[in-house]
Amino acid sequence: MAEMWINMGPQHPMTHGLWNLRVKIDGETIVAAEPEVGYLHRGIEKICEARTYPQIIPIADRLCYGSSLTWSHLYCLTIEDLMDVEVPERAEYIRVMAIEMQRIASHLMWLAAYAGDLGLAVGFTYTMRDREVLVDLLQALTGSRLTYNYPRIGGVAHDLPPDFERDTIRAVQYMEMRLKEYEDLFDGSKIFMMRNVGIGILRKEDGINLGVTGPSLRASGVDYDLRKDMPYSVYPEMDFEVATHEDGDCYARYRVRMDEMWESCRIIRQALQKMPKGRWRIVAPRNAPAGTGLGRVEDPRGEAVMYAVGDGTDRPYRLKIRSPIFVTVSAAPKILVGYKLADVVAIMGGLDMCIGENDR
Amino acid sequence: MSEGSERDSTGVVGIEKAPSRIGENPENRVLRALAESFPRTVSGGTQLRPGVIRARVDRSDLYSACRTLRDDLGFEHLTMISAVDYEDRFEIVYHITSYQSRLLIELISTAPKDDPVVDSVSSVWGGANWQERESYDLMGIVFNSHPKLERILLPKDVLYHPLRKDFRG
Numbered sequence: 001m002a003e004m005w006i007n008m009g010p011q012h013p014m015t016h017g018l019w020n021l022r023v024k025i026d027g028e029t030i031v032a033a034e035p036e037v038g039y040l041h042r043g044i045e046k047i048c049e050a051r052t053y054p055q056i057i058p059i060a061d062r063l064c065y066g067s068s069l070t071w072s073h074l075y076c077l078t079i080e081d082l083m084d085v086e087v088p089e090r091a092e093y094i095r096v097m098a099i100e101m102q103r104i105a106s107h108l109m110w111l112a113a114y115a116g117d118l119g120l121a122v123g124f125t126y127t128m129r130d131r132e133v134l135v136d137l138l139q140a141l142t143g144s145r146l147t148y149n150y151p152r153i154g155g156v157a158h159d160l161p162p163d164f165e166r167d168t169i170r171a172v173q174y175m176e177m178r179l180k181e182y183e184d185l186f187d188g189s190k191i192f193m194m195r196n197v198g199i200g201i202l203r204k205e206d207g208i209n210l211g212v213t214g215p216s217l218r219a220s221g222v223d224y225d226l227r228k229d230m231p232y233s234v235y236p237e238m239d240f241e242v243a244t245h246e247d248g249d250c251y252a253r254y255r256v257r258m259d260e261m262w263e264s265c266r267i268i269r270q271a272l273q274k275m276p277k278g279r280w281r282i283v284a285p286r287n288a289p290a291g292t293g294l295g296r297v298e299d300p301r302g303e304a305v306m307y308a309v310g311d312g313t314d315r316p317y318r319l320k321i322r323s324p325i326f327v328t329v330s331a332a333p334k335i336l337v338g339y340k341l342a343d344v345v346a347i348m349g350g351l352d353m354c355i356g357e358n359d360r
Numbered sequence: 361m362s363e364g365s366e367r368d369s370t371g372v373v374g375i376e377k378a379p380s381r382i383g384e385n386p387e388n389r390v391l392r393a394l395a396e397s398f399p400r401t402v403s404g405g406t407q408l409r410p411g412v413i414r415a416r417v418d419r420s421d422l423y424s425a426c427r428t429l430r431d432d433l434g435f436e437h438l439t440m441i442s443a444v445d446y447e448d449r450f451e452i453v454y455h456i457t458s459y460q461s462r463l464l465i466e467l468i469s470t471a472p473k474d475d476p477v478v479d480s481v482s483s484v485w486g487g488a489n490w491q492e493r494e495s496y497d498l499m500g501i502v503f504n505s506h507p508k509l510e511r512i513l514l515p516k517d518v519l520y521h522p523l524r525k526d527f528r529g
Contacts (some may be wrong), residue, residue: 038513045498046522208436208459211487222459229462230411294412294455294466296439305455307442316522320442320453330490359513 026257057095155281200347210331214302219252362383
């Protein structure tokens with residue numbers, strides 16, 4: 001049969017943002033694939049060079065609309081490494097609690113989009129509704145719904161609002177009840193299972209060599225989580241498991257993210273229990289010394305890294321951002337080739353694309 | 361504990377505890393192995409903090425140093441490639457992770473301003489492919505023997521490299 005190229009995107013329900021996947025098909029089978037990105041490039045790295053250090057925190061939020069708190073947290077970690085700032089312990093616990101809430105919210109948004117992709121519309125409405133519980137909590141904490149501008153260099157912007165512990169415990173209890181229901185809903189859905197099990201297998205060696213990180217790599221059987229293996233903040237104090245799966249297919253990637261949400265619930269409870277009293281912010285210096293700073297965190301999508309170069313002024317000389325999904329997408333041809341055209345939606349959906357951080 | 365003391369009485373533990381070749385900490389081991397393999401081109405090996413080390417490598421030996429890191433020292437994951445435009449040089453910084461020994465190495469290579477060329481490592485780590493294209497696109501670093509060195513984030517007909525300091529928009 002004649003081979004031909006098909007453009008899936010830049011406007012396509014599968015893409016969840018602006019990007020283009022060119023696939024070469026032979027009949028229904030994919031023989032080559034070529035992602036094209038860059039439609040949402042805003043030049044954030046260049047913008048940062050012209051802003052003072054505190055001004056960049058809201059810009060870092062805009063990197064990913066799904067998990068903005070992780071990015072501003074990562075930015076603050078990097079600059080604290082550059083400026084050698086010690087953060088008060090209470091602020092570290094507040095940050096860990098907030099980014100775990102953000103992780104659940106991000107995974108729920110992924111699950112909603114994924115369910116919608118695979119024709120399970122009820123999954124979309126359930127998960128988006130329950131994500132609202134966490135978004136409300138984060139709104140109580142930070143004042144806004146999606147881009148929070150909450151961490152500061154040297155702490156967080158405000159302390160917890162009144163009754164926040166009570167509301168959080170209630171929300172976590174509610175989430176644990178709902179997660180059980182999602183597992184019944186998705187694992188019990190024959191269509192969902194047929195489109196997931198055995199589709200889009202990524203071998204462990206390929207995943208490591210192609211730089212895939214995060215849940216997609218852990219689903220291929222690599223037990224590596226920066227929260228455990230290169231711990232930052234107060235994660236060494238937390239008791240949690242790293243979710244892994246051996247199969248490396250779309251179902252494994254779904255399973256890993258579901259297990260991570262359970263673990264995030266555990267971390268939120270522990271962070272609330274262990275949170276000490278005290279200050280939540282110290283005043284950081286205005287200028288950074290000449291030198292470099294490095295921050296690495298486990299983003300909901302993988303390994304997010306920032307590398308900052310300071311030159312003694314109040315603006316960064318260079319800020320390099322490593323987006324986990326940018327590297328993961330470059331591995332997409334390896335996963336796609338050999339499967340049917342209809343599987344593209346499941347495979348690319350299962351990688352949890354976020355174009356904001358991908359294109360920067 | 362009780363099992364250990366039993367084995368103590370038989371003397372087995374004494375044999376197992378023979379002096380290990382890897383007694384020094386893993387950070388130093390990697391730095392020493394790298395410096396011994398490339399005595400003339402690798403310099404400035406330091407430990408930044410536990411688990412993070414830094415070394416400088418001349419660009420003539422960049423590819424073989426990366427091969428050594430992956431094949432012999434277990435650094436199987438290329439985390440990030442960043443290019444920095446200093447006043448007198450370009451620095452290309454490679455952050456490479458070892459999943460086995462939980463280490464991160466920051467490998468710095470430099471290129472002069474009028475000749476921003478280094479060897480591509482995309483045949484060592486497949487994850488380097490797009491990151492090198494990004495450095496080419498935004499900073500104008502040319503990577504020798506890269507399979508497809510094209511612009512990736514900007515349109516193909518753009519004439520400038522915006523992250524360079526001499527770029528005025």
